[in-house]
Amino acid sequence: MIIFQILDPMELTFSGKSCNTKDMETNEEMYFPAGRYAENHIRESIQEFIEKYKNECMKNNIEFVTLSTSTSFDTALLRYLNKRKNLSENS
Numbered sequence: 168m169i170i171f172q173i174l175d176p177m178e179l180t181f182s183g184k185s186c187n188t189k190d191m192e193t194n195e196e197m198y199f200p201a202g203r204y205a206e207n208h209i210r211e212s213i214q215e216f217i218e219k220y221k222n223e224c225m226k227n228n229i230e231f232v233t234l235s236t237s238t239s240f241d242t243a244l245l246r247y248l249n250k251r252k253n254l255s256e257n258s
Contacts, residue, residue, distance in 0.1 A: 169230045172220065176237045178213055 177186075188197050199209055217233060224231035234243045 168228075169232060170220070170224055172217065172231065172233045174233060174235060176235050179235060 186199050188199065189195070190197070221231045232247055234240070
């Protein structure tokens with residue numbers, strides 16, 4: 168089993184600018200204020216979120232792959248499949 172986590176580049180490299188976001192699953196709206204403290208807090212929160220899911224997947228023998236919306240899905244999938252192919256050939 169594989170889980171693909173698809174994130175917007177802003178989620179991976181928060182710019183430090185104020186912004187409003189909307190959770191696509193819960194419709195909860197969130198405001199992120201500008202400033203170095205907020206920037207560090209948001210980066211840490213996102214990393215914790217990603218690590219939480221990554222760790223749970225590992226515990227359950229599920230492969231976890233993070234993708235960016237800046238890369239087309241077909242390109243990302245092809246890279247993933249090539250990586251898997253190379254790993255299996257080197258085993």
